Amino acid sequence: MRDLMTDRIEQWKARGFDPNNCPVRMVLDHVAAKWTSLILLELEKEPQRFNALGRALPDISKRMLTQSLRDLERDGMVRRKVYDTKPPSVEYSLTDVGLSFMAPFSQLLDWAEKNQSQILAARSGYDKS
Amino acid sequence: MRDLMTDRIEQWKARGFDPNNCPVRMVLDHVAAKWTSLILLELEKEPQRFNALGRALPDISKRMLTQSLRDLERDGMVRRKVYDTKPPSVEYSLTDVGLSFMAPFSQLLDWAEKNQSQILAARSGYDKS
DNA sequence: CAGGATCCTACATGATACTG
DNA sequence: CAGTATCATGTAGGATCCTG
Numbered sequence: 001m002r003d004l005m006t007d008r009i010e011q012w013k014a015r016g017f018d019p020n021n022c023p024v025r026m027v028l029d030h031v032a033a034k035w036t037s038l039i040l041l042e043l044e045k046e047p048q049r050f051n052a053l054g055r056a057l058p059d060i061s062k063r064m065l066t067q068s069l070r071d072l073e074r075d076g077m078v079r080r081k082v083y084d085t086k087p088p089s090v091e092y093s094l095t096d097v098g099l100s101f102m103a104p105f106s107q108l109l110d111w112a113e114k115n116q117s118q119i120l121a122a123r124s125g126y127d128k129s
Numbered sequence: 130m131r132d133l134m135t136d137r138i139e140q141w142k143a144r145g146f147d148p149n150n151c152p153v154r155m156v157l158d159h160v161a162a163k164w165t166s167l168i169l170l171e172l173e174k175e176p177q178r179f180n181a182l183g184r185a186l187p188d189i190s191k192r193m194l195t196q197s198l199r200d201l202e203r204d205g206m207v208r209r210k211v212y213d214t215k216p217p218s219v220e221y222s223l224t225d226v227g228l229s230f231m232a233p234f235s236q237l238l239d240w241a242e243k244n245q246s247q248i249l250a251a252r253s254g255y256d257k258s
Numbered sequence: 259c260a261g262g263a264t265c266c267t268a269c270a271t272g273a274t275a276c277t278g
Numbered sequence: 279c280a281g282t283a284t285c286a287t288g289t290a291g292g293a294t295c296c297t298g
Contacts, residue, residue: 005235006174019163019188026248027241032161034148034271045135050280059148061272066281076251087279088278097247104240106134107233112156115226119155122205122226163291179260190292195261216259217298263296270289277282 030075030101035060035068037105040094043078044102047093077101159204159230164189164197166234169223172207173231176222206230 012022019025030036035057042048042056054065069092072078077098083089094102141151148154159165164186171177171185183194198221201207206227212218223231 005170005231008238009170009174019167019186023245023249024238024241027245028160028166028237031157031237037157038148041134041138045138054280057148062281063273063283064271067271074252074255075248076255077248082280085279088281090280097244097251100244101240102134104233104236107236108157108160109137109153111230111233112153115229116152116156118226119204119206120152123203126203126205183260191261192263192293193291196291211260214259217261219260259298261297264294266291266293268289268291271287273284273286275282275284278280 026075030072030077031105031108033068033071035064036072039065039068039072040077040098040101040105043092043094044099047091050090050092053092072098159201159206160234160237162197162200164193165201168194168197168201169206169227169230169234172221172223173228176220179219179221182221201227 012024030040038057039053042053048056050065050069053069054060054062057065060068069078069080073080075097076095079093079095081091081093083091141153159169167186168182171182177185179194179198182198183189183191186194189197198207198209202209204226205224208222208224210220210222212220
């Protein structure tokens with residue numbers, strides 16, 4: 001793996017790597033953002049409507065829910081379907097791309113859960129000294 | 130996988146899930162931060178000294194390089210070794226935890242590279258309408 | 259060489275109020 | 279119900295200068 005990763009970096013640099021305009025970061029930004037990955041997790045359970053999502057993520061504001069959903073929709077990871085009823089109802093669901101993201105993402109979550117105690121230990125050790 | 134992920138969320142919520150104090154986010158923050166994951170990638174190639182890292186990541190400021198390295202050291206992902214020479218020399222390397230992180234992380238990078246063209250296409254389609 | 263200390267700004271997010 | 283609009287703020291990150 002070492003060599004593969006090394007090659008990867010060399011390739012990026014060869015193409016004129018710019019961390020502010022990086023195709024990988026454009027993906028990582030979803031992981032980074034405060035709510036997007038949680039929204040994806042919720043939508044993986046089942047397609048849900050706007051306010052249902054809001055209730056599932058109790059601390060999110062409508063503002064951030066809207067914005068996060070727009071970001072995900074823009075990148076083709078979430079599909080927005082409007083039913084022309086009254087009052088309107090809007091259902092959000094994962095696209096195939098969004099669903100395929102869950103595989104590597106859940107690997108990362110696994111790693112996080114497995115290593116969190118060690119990390120917390122290292123952290124408090126560091127903070128004491 | 131669906132059920133596993135669903136269970137995971139339910140467990141988090143049962144424990145009183147708080148996105149501002151989330152053990153998983155504490156890990157994701159490294160992915161999120163602008164430089165930490167790039168630093169890990171560089172250190173995976175080989176242990177390196179402070180200024181060597183700075184040259185490998187041309188756009189990083191000394192301030193952020195220092196801070197990112199401290200964060201990673203604090204979490205036990207990077208080891209800092211000071212050689213008492215004159216002028217001083219400091220070598221940074223991955224710990225076992227840091228190295229083990231590269232496996233799930235590189236899966237995420239794979240996904241990002243495989244899907245970036247689709248995502249960019251979705252994005253420009255969205256922006257046009 | 260490997261940083262520490264300061265100052266500053268931009269942007270991500272939150273709070274609140276309003277609407278078709 | 280599903281948003282939009284506006285204002286407020288905390289903080290990540292950059293720029294610059296200094297030091298053992």
